[in-house]
Amino acid sequence: MITLYHCDAARSFRPLWMLEEMGLSYELKMLPFPPRVFAKEYLALNPLGTIPFMIDGETKMTESSGICHYLGTRYAPTPLMVDVEDPAYGAFLNWMYFSDATLTFPQTLVLRYTQHEPDQRNNKVVGDYAKWFLGRLRAVEAATANAETLCAGRFTAADIVIGFALRLAETTGLAKEFGPNVAAYWARLQQREGYIRAVAAERKAAVEQNVAARVRA
Numbered sequence: 001m002i003t004l005y006h007c008d009a010a011r012s013f014r015p016l017w018m019l020e021e022m023g024l025s026y027e028l029k030m031l032p033f034p035p036r037v038f039a040k041e042y043l044a045l046n047p048l049g050t051i052p053f054m055i056d057g058e059t060k061m062t063e064s065s066g067i068c069h070y071l072g073t074r075y076a077p078t079p080l081m082v083d084v085e086d087p088a089y090g091a092f093l094n095w096m097y098f099s100d101a102t103l104t105f106p107q108t109l110v111l112r113y114t115q116h117e118p119d120q121r122n123n124k125v126v127g128d129y130a131k132w133f134l135g136r137l138r139a140v141e142a143a144t145a146n147a148e149t150l151c152a153g154r155f156t157a158a159d160i161v162i163g164f165a166l167r168l169a170e171t172t173g174l175a176k177e178f179g180p181n182v183a184a185y186w187a188r189l190q191q192r193e194g195y196i197r198a199v200a201a202e203r204k205a206a207v208e209q210n211v212a213a214r215v216r217a
């Protein structure tokens with residue numbers, strides 16, 4: 001059984017969405033945010049204190065896009081992955097890495113200096129990294145100009161990991177700055193049954209485990 005530790009609306013949503021798209025069985029464990037403050041016992045399991053944290057037998061992982069890659073290859077075959085021989089392989093991998101390193105990192109600075117640490121609000125950081133994020137989003141705007149998905153002519157794990165960065169932009173308030181192609185692409189992603197199931201699983205687990213929803217990244 002795969003176990004996934006998750007905080008409401010956090011990056012651990014990537015593997016949760018992947019699990020739902022693949023139809024794999026899993027146990028979802030909700031934590032209050034940030035776990036290092038409100039669930040100190042979690043540090044014994046994951047010394048980083050971050051989420052996601054996934055356990056699959058002997059395997060333990062903490063990188064949200066990496067976990068999606070792992071699930072897609074470990075539980076292959078799935079159309080969510082792109083083969084090494086496929087001409088779209090490079091583009092696929094690029095989106096997989098771009099998702100957290102380039103599109104999530106700047107948003108975490110925006111969140112930190114607006115919502116997480118309002119006493120230390122830093123308008124320069126917020127302004128600079130909002131602009132950074134929106135600048136890098138031009139790659140998604142271009143890729144979705146004439147295509148329903150990012151690569152390989154179908155929905156893949158790349159759409160899941162990039163899709164989460166767009167979901168996070170709802171929290172950071174940057175979604176209202178999306179260009180027309182990104183806005184339409186994000187609307188399409190939210191209509192996917194796998195996405196809807198993942199959101200429902202997140203809500204159900206939060207209620208059952210009595211963990212309140214909060215803003216995080």
Ligand SMILES: N[C@@H](CCC(=O)N[C@@H](CS)C(=O)NCC(=O)O)C(=O)O
Pocket residue numbers: 010011012034035036049050051052062063064065100216217
């Ligand atoms: N690069 C990692 C980042 C993991 C991460 O920093 N997660 C954030 C939440 S989205 C976290 O756990 N923050 C709590 C903390 O730093 O204490 C990934 O993609 O999963």
